[in-house]
Amino acid sequence: MTHITEVRVIGNHAAMGRSTPAVIDRPYLTLHQVLRAGVRRAAVRKDAAAAQSTWDSEGGANDAGE
Secondary structure: OOOOOOHHHHHHHHOOOOOOOOOOOOOOOOHHHHHHHHHHHHHHHHHHHHHHHHHHHOOOOOOOOO
């Protein structure tokens, strides 16, 4: 087992790079951000449903070759 005070280990710890930032300035989402995310998700679901409907109305992938 390597002891932490050996020179090689201390050198490896120094070479590991920067530490992570301590604290994020705004860890919580604002009401505006939450509402915008909900609107975006609803739009994506609506587009996906429309694409699925178009796919189904055109026959979809009925044949194995398609």
